Amino acid sequence: xxxxxxxxxxxxxxxxxxxxxxxxxxxxxxxxxxxxxxxxxxxxxxxxxxxxxxxxxxxxxxxxxxxxxxxxxxxxxxxxxxxxxxxxxxxxxxxxxxxxxxxxxxxxxxxxxxxxxxxxxxxxxxxxxxxxxxxxxxxxxxxxxxxxxxxxxxxxxxxxxxxxxxxxxxxxxxxxxxxxx
Amino acid sequence: xxxxxxxxxxxxxxxxxxxxxxxxxxxxxxxxxxxxxxxxxxxxxxxxxxxxxxxxxxxxxxxxxxxxxxxxxxxxxxxxxxxxxxxxxxxxxxxxxxxxxxxxxxxxxxxxxxxxxxxxxxxx
Numbered sequence: 001x002x003x004x005x006x007x008x009x010x011x012x013x014x015x016x017x018x019x020x021x022x023x024x025x026x027x028x029x030x031x032x033x034x035x036x037x038x039x040x041x042x043x044x045x046x047x048x049x050x051x052x053x054x055x056x057x058x059x060x061x062x063x064x065x066x067x068x069x070x071x072x073x074x075x076x077x078x079x080x081x082x083x084x085x086x087x088x089x090x091x092x093x094x095x096x097x098x099x100x101x102x103x104x105x106x107x108x109x110x111x112x113x114x115x116x117x118x119x120x121x122x123x124x125x126x127x128x129x130x131x132x133x134x135x136x137x138x139x140x141x142x143x144x145x146x147x148x149x150x151x152x153x154x155x156x157x158x159x160x161x162x163x164x165x166x167x168x169x170x171x172x173x174x175x176x177x178x179x180x181x
Numbered sequence: 182x183x184x185x186x187x188x189x190x191x192x193x194x195x196x197x198x199x200x201x202x203x204x205x206x207x208x209x210x211x212x213x214x215x216x217x218x219x220x221x222x223x224x225x226x227x228x229x230x231x232x233x234x235x236x237x238x239x240x241x242x243x244x245x246x247x248x249x250x251x252x253x254x255x256x257x258x259x260x261x262x263x264x265x266x267x268x269x270x271x272x273x274x275x276x277x278x279x280x281x282x283x284x285x286x287x288x289x290x291x292x293x294x295x296x297x298x299x300x301x302x303x304x305x
Binding site (some may be wrong): 028031032035036046048050051053054056057060061064066067068126130133134149151 | 191192213214245246248249250252253268279281282283284285291295
């Protein structure tokens with residue numbers, strides 16, 4: 001088997017203005033370590049403290065969502081792989097993207113939630129976020145997650161969230177979410 | 182009534198509940214994967230303190246960044262304070278933040294909207 005062409009990968013990253021990227025099985029420690037690297041990088045770009053927190057918080061919600069999902073579904077190894085990319089946008093903002101494998105019905109459900117979120121304006125989003133905050137954690141749901149992450153991400157994103165589902169040969173789908181911060 | 186001390190880490194805040202002084206201090210970032218596990222003993226401590234005598238409970242907060250599950254846990258604590266306040270129990274929150282970071286004041290302000298007890302948000 002041919003080994004991956006690192007130069008191609010590097011050139012693709014450079015061309016897409018990728019600041020940091022990760023692809024592999026995700027763990028609690030990895031989220032923290034990669035998050036620290038992201039924070040340090042943003043600090044070094046002389047970003048305002050509040051912007052650093054916004055980008056960082058979107059990264060944390062996306063990756064912890066993936067982590068909670070893989071744990072709840074009992075995924076391990078390659079199934080628990082997350083793809084995370086943070087890149088520069090032309091206007092000085094950042095694109096935060098994360099993708100993972102999900103069951104087809106979960107992907108549909110996620111997209112339905114995101115459509116509901118997309119229909120809300122700023123005030124509506126805040127109200128929905130606060131309502132969600134007060135809902136008891138559903139029976140059988142992952143206890144550590146409040147289900148609030150997507151609402152938080154939408155509130156921090158200056159552009160509507162972009163989501164896509166790509167069907168995979170095994171019947172699952174690759175779910176990808178993109179926010180602009 | 183016992184004290185509670187949970188030392189901080191890069192992803193969890195330093196938490197210190199002093200029963201004699203009636204102060205619960207929480208400082209730092211809070212983005213653990215399992216916020217329920219972290220905050221559950223803290224919520225129990227607040228509940229026990231408020232169930233005791235009628236001394237003031239003061240929250241001294243220096244929280245910087247919270248993930249959404251930590252936000253939910255903090256809201257549970259504020260709900261306990263609100264309920265105690267409704268019964269006439271003195272409670273107060275003082276949340277200090279770095280003025281270069283307005284996001285924290287915004288977050289604190291959203292919490293305050295749902296509280297009727299004294300809730301200070303102070304740049305320092």
